Amino acid sequence: MLFLQLNYLIEIQPIRSTALIFSNGRIVCVGTKSVKDSEIAIGHFVDIISSASSLPIRMRGFKIQNVVSSFAFPGHINLPALYDTMRIAPPTWLAKHISYNPEFFPGMCLRLVDFRTVVLVFTTEKCIITGARTEEEIFIVQNKIYNSILMFCKNQ
Template sequence: MFPKAIIQNVVSTAQILNKNKKLDLYSLSNIIKNAKYSPERFSALIIKVEQPLRSTALVFSNGKIVCVGTKSVKDSEIAIRNFVKLISKANSLYDTMRIAPPDWLARHISYNPEFFPGMCLRLKKYRSVVIVFTTGKCIITGARSEEEIYLIQNKIYNTILMFLKSQ
């Protein structure tokens, strides 16, 4: 039996503006505590919070928010709601919110150790990417639930075992 996957980072997104509207990221950076905006380095406002959940949000001018750093889907939903409230208070806006992990799809497996030490396996069926390192550690991105993470982990583990047994 293989060890249970440990979820280290959940990524979620929200859209808080209708199309054709823009957020003034410079003004928000001056109002919101622990917010940094350097448009010459990165086009998003970066907000880091420690309470109630340690997490980071990338806020883009089109109203898209990417939340990273939580350890579960539930925590990610709570964190992104907190970011929406924080921005709403600072900007007096609230529109609609959609929570969904970003969609990282491609059509092939890639491995080039000169550029990146991990093998990227793209699972079209699950709309996920698994990065497998020579240390045995794996990163699963794009999964929609914890159950899907464990299902993908099981499939990857059994596939790797199949190759190990054939050697």
């Protein structure tokens, strides 16, 4: 297995993002709020690296690998009841993988059929969607899951 060494870590403030710079020349930008902010931040990072280097540096192969979103439900979620219902009568959008073991992890993990996303649902009203490639995919996934999970909110 090949592990790349993290050579530098740069943070910029206007957009609040961090760049992980690896020995193979790849830059991973984390912490931005949108795709546009990510492109701007990468441009800033390339400028910073260019000014510190005597070699010509340019950006190529920009792509979004992972979009993460979080939102809150209007009340605490009854995860044991949600888990039992999803196992017995899963909705059409749900893949076979559902995991909920509060002794190891406090949230429920749901995988969707048509997407590579993973949804983490917590009793504390919070929900995290990860693994999407676009912001549009996040909105589609949220629309699919919201009403099914809303039925298990305790403080509606």
